[in-house]
Amino acid sequence: xxxxxxxxxxxxxxxxxxxxxxxxxxxxPGLERMRRYDDDDEVDLCIVGAGAGGSVLAQRLARKxxxxxxxxxxxxxxxxxxxxxxxxxxxxxxWTAPRVIGGEDPVELGKNNSGRGVGGSMVHYAGYxxxxxxxxxxxxxxxxVGRDWPIAYEDIRPHYERLERxxxxxxxxxxxxxxxxxxxxxxxxxxQALLLWRGALHRGIxxxxxxxxxxxxxxxxxxxxxxxxxxxQGCKVNAKASPLVTHLPDAIDHGVEIRAGSMAYKxxxxxxxxxxxxxxxDGQGMRRRQKARVVAVAGYSIETPRLLLLSAQRGFQNxxxxxxxxxxxxxxxxxxxxxxxxxxEEIRMYKAPPPEVSSEQFYxxxxxxxxxxxxxxxxxSPLPITWAEHVLAEGxxxxxxxxxxxxxxxxxVIGILNExxxxxxxxxxxxxxxxxxxxxxxxMDYTQCDNDRRNIAYSIGVATDIWKAAGAQDMLTxxxxxxxxxxxxxxxxPDDSVCDENQRSWAIPNLFLADGSVCPTQGSANPALTIMxxxxxxxxxxxxxxAW
Amino acid sequence: xxxxxxHHLPSRPGTQRPPRQQRGTxxxxxxxxxRFDVLSPExxxxxxxxTRRVVLDRLHQSQGFRYFSEAELPCLRAFCDVLxxxxxxxxxxxxxxxxxxxxxxxxxxxxxxxMPHDGEAWHAAxxxxxxxxxxxYGRTFAEADEEGRKAIIRDLQQGNLQGGPWDxxxxxxxxxxxxxxxxxxxxxxxxxxxxxGFGGPAYPRGFMRFGDLSTQEPFESSDAVGAxxxxxxxxxxxx
Numbered sequence: 001x002x003x004x005x006x007x008x009x010x011x012x013x014x015x016x017x018x019x020x021x022x023x024x025x026x027x028x029p030g031l032e033r034m035r036r037y038d039d040d041d042e043v044d045l046c047i048v049g050a051g052a053g054g055s056v057l058a059q060r061l062a063r064k065x066x067x068x069x070x071x072x073x074x075x076x077x078x079x080x081x082x083x084x085x086x087x088x089x090x091x092x093x094x095w096t097a098p099r100v101i102g103g104e105d106p107v108e109l110g111k112n113n114s115g116r117g118v119g120g121s122m123v124h125y126a127g128y129x130x131x132x133x134x135x136x137x138x139x140x141x142x143x144x145v146g147r148d149w150p151i152a153y154e155d156i157r158p159h160y161e162r163l164e165r166x167x168x169x170x171x172x173x174x175x176x177x178x179x180x181x182x183x184x185x186x187x188x189x190x191x192q193a194l195l196l197w198r199g200a201l202h203r204g205i206x207x208x209x210x211x212x213x214x215x216x217x218x219x220x221x222x223x224x225x226x227x228x229x230x231x232x233q234g235c236k237v238n239a240k241a242s243p244l245v246t247h248l249p250d251a252i253d254h255g256v257e258i259r260a261g262s263m264a265y266k267x268x269x270x271x272x273x274x275x276x277x278x279x280x281x282d283g284q285g286m287r288r289r290q291k292a293r294v295v296a297v298a299g300y301s302i303e304t305p306r307l308l309l310l311s312a313q314r315g316f317q318n319x320x321x322x323x324x325x326x327x328x329x330x331x332x333x334x335x336x337x338x339x340x341x342x343x344x345e346e347i348r349m350y351k352a353p354p355p356e357v358s359s360e361q362f363y364x365x366x367x368x369x370x371x372x373x374x375x376x377x378x379x380x381s382p383l384p385i386t387w388a389e390h391v392l393a394e395g396x397x398x399x400x401x402x403x404x405x406x407x408x409x410x411x412x413v414i415g416i417l418n419e420x421x422x423x424x425x426x427x428x429x430x431x432x433x434x435x436x437x438x439x440x441x442x443x444m445d446y447t448q449c450d451n452d453r454r455n456i457a458y459s460i461g462v463a464t465d466i467w468k469a470a471g472a473q474d475m476l477t478x479x480x481x482x483x484x485x486x487x488x489x490x491x492x493x494p495d496d497s498v499c500d501e502n503q504r505s506w507a508i509p510n511l512f513l514a515d516g517s518v519c520p521t522q523g524s525a526n527p528a529l530t531i532m533x534x535x536x537x538x539x540x541x542x543x544x545x546x547a548w
Numbered sequence: 549x550x551x552x553x554x555h556h557l558p559s560r561p562g563t564q565r566p567p568r569q570q571r572g573t574x575x576x577x578x579x580x581x582x583r584f585d586v587l588s589p590e591x592x593x594x595x596x597x598x599t600r601r602v603v604l605d606r607l608h609q610s611q612g613f614r615y616f617s618e619a620e621l622p623c624l625r626a627f628c629d630v631l632x633x634x635x636x637x638x639x640x641x642x643x644x645x646x647x648x649x650x651x652x653x654x655x656x657x658x659x660x661x662x663m664p665h666d667g668e669a670w671h672a673a674x675x676x677x678x679x680x681x682x683x684x685y686g687r688t689f690a691e692a693d694e695e696g697r698k699a700i701i702r703d704l705q706q707g708n709l710q711g712g713p714w715d716x717x718x719x720x721x722x723x724x725x726x727x728x729x730x731x732x733x734x735x736x737x738x739x740x741x742x743x744x745g746f747g748g749p750a751y752p753r754g755f756m757r758f759g760d761l762s763t764q765e766p767f768e769s770s771d772a773v774g775a776x777x778x779x780x781x782x783x784x785x786x787x
Binding site: 080081082083084085086087088089091094095096097098099100101102106108109110111114188189190191192194225226227228229230236237346347348350351352383384385387388389392395397398399401402403405406407408409410443445 | 566579580595596598599602603630631632633654655656657658659660661662665698701705724727728731732733734735736740741743744745746747748749750751752753754755756757758759760763764768770771
């Protein structure tokens with residue numbers, strides 16, 4: 001209770017990342033002194049994937065004295081050298097290796113919802129760090145849809161609170177879900193956020209500034225935000241939270257090795273039905289095996305199921321952990337339609353971070369609507385290429401496209417996140433196509449259900465109504481998706497899930513899943529903070545025993 | 549409600565010719581911000597080095613083609629020109645930029661199960677455009693007149709093209725696959741930023757004026773078409 005009375009930045013416990021960074025350079029200092037382990041040296045933990053989940057897990061356990069190696073398929077970024085303040089030039093931040101998409105409502109992958117390289121997709125996420133609601137873990141019981149989690153909100157809450165101090169999260173007091181405050185003050189907002197706020201006010205919709213993982217003022221050696229608006233291109237300032245600045249400096253300082261350019265392709269089973277380590281292809285194309293006592297896979301909702309499926313071997317002919325036919329199922333995305341409004345005055349939405357103000361007023365099931373669960377409302381601010389996709393989506397090309405584009409500075413955009421339901425046939429499998437290493441690529445099939453369609457249609461109506469109330473002269477609507485989650489969910493038995501309530505795979509005692517793939521539902525909150533919080537909880541669980 | 553009968557200019561394409569650019573370059577030398585040049589030295593000198601390199605390299609696009617064949621070029625150029633309304637020089641060299649993308653094997657990270665890879669889809673679609681133009685007008689797509697090309701693109705957009713090479717492609721998706729590639733290249737070019745008044749890269753200098761008092765940085769300038777196009781449209785006697 002005392003915590004709610006504490007104002008101002010609160011102490012961060014057991015994480016010195018912000019001080020280990022250099023105030024004048026962006027990359028992690030001292031990498032040449034990073035600890036190295038031999039492949040044959042059986043480490044305590046080998047983590048596949050250096051994103052939101054893997055990085056938090058590594059930092060926590062390194063602090064407990066675990067010897068940890070992380071394998072990351074992509075590069076180790078030096079933001080000063082590698083990242084650009086430019087939309088098209090940021091393509092290398094995405095997982096652009098081939099993948100196949102199918103189903104009736106295929107989900108486009110690549111720039112929108114994937115990451116590659118140390119820091120994962122949090123390198124180019126917008127920066128929103130909301131929590132899930134307590135109801136998200138009980139939708140089956142409360143709303144008759146989705147699936148209950150085998151854990152409760154209270155199991156995650158302390159980890160949310162700790163991570164909000166570590167990132168740190170800036171925003172106004174949050175009235176939805178489990179109400180809470182934030183350690184950093186809300187940021188100043190831009191014209192488009194003010195317009196959204198004005199329209200929402202007219203319609204009786206409550207908005208809040210934040211919550212964003214962006215420093216408001218200096219934080220350790222991390223500078224304050226400079227409001228350049230290119231958050232989705234990688235923060236060259238070190239103001240936006242990603243594992244590259246929030247957890248990996250401390251992890252490396254405590255002996256974690258991050259092996260970039262290392263693509264895991266198989267999890268080999270040795271004696272006693274336990275994993276021996278991880279087979280991977282290193283940056284030189286050599287096939288190697290890192291031995292480990294415990295393995296945690298944190299490749300996210302497509303690569304985690306893919307790695308399990310690629311690891312088919314004796315006893316697991318259809319893929320590791322897949323004897324119950326659950327791997328890759330219930331993969332989810334959020335609906336992410338955007339409604340743009342045109343205003344007489346100049347707006348220039350490319351200024352200030354895209355994540356500014358948001359509302360979760362429509363998050364929970366409302367019996368007066370014709371669908372279960374709900375959606376959230378947020379600012380987004382597409383740069384020219386993405387804005388051109390909006391204009392195209394309404395069918396404009398030629399002179400009309402050019403004319404709409406010349407009007408760019410007069411438009412503001414509302415983004416929606418719809419909770420779409422977990423469905424068994426929405427699934428990641430292996431395609432016949434191969435990647436450049438000769439491994440089968442992932443195929444993702446996705447089809448919406450009626451509840452999903454009704455949710456999306458209703459939410460577009462709400463956003464349209466807000467812009468009308470704000471005085472918009474014209475509108476453009478685009479239907480799209482955002483945020484992957486699920487695919488290897490946690491559950492109550494091997495028949496309904498891939499891992500148990502502590503994210504330990506049902507099939508292999510020393511294999512844990514440490515990313516968003518374990519989530520049985522997704523709410524309509526951006527998933528990054530929850531993925532980090534689950535990894536933090538997993539770390540506490542792993543540290544509670546001497547041997548696994 | 550005002551929004552139902554928008555009086556601003558974009559919803560009435562063609563009602564007014566945009567002004568000529570006075571500083572810097574824009575595609576076809578038109579733009580809404582005639583005094584704005586994102587490439588002026590006092591702006592570019594504020595960009596960090598890696599960004600400067602990436603953006604300025606787009607001004608020196610190689611002229612040679614490596615992915616598309618000589619025979620495909622007229623059709624590719626004609627398609628890009630109509631889609632982007634680039635009817636005269638200076639043009640953003642979108643065909644050259646697309647060629648570099650596919651020649652360098654740059655992928656977007658997915659392909660539809662119902663479609664070949666994007667690069668192959670382009671080869672098939674260019675054949676398809678000529679196939680349809682020959683069937684309709686007895687000449688290639690590039691040789692067809694402006695109205696004929698537009699009619700074919702409208703049918704492509706509506707998923708109405710079939711037969712020949714089109715049967716290899718998903719009619720519901722091919723338009724979006726092609727156009728996504730074209731506009732991505734066009735609006736990555738700083739000439740297009742000049743046309744639309746986009747402030748461009750902003751590091752290490754950030755932005756400071758985003759709303760309350762002003763929306764313009766010192767290097768940005770006002771919209772020449774008028775701060776209030778509603779009034780402008782009225783004063784010009786537009787309905």
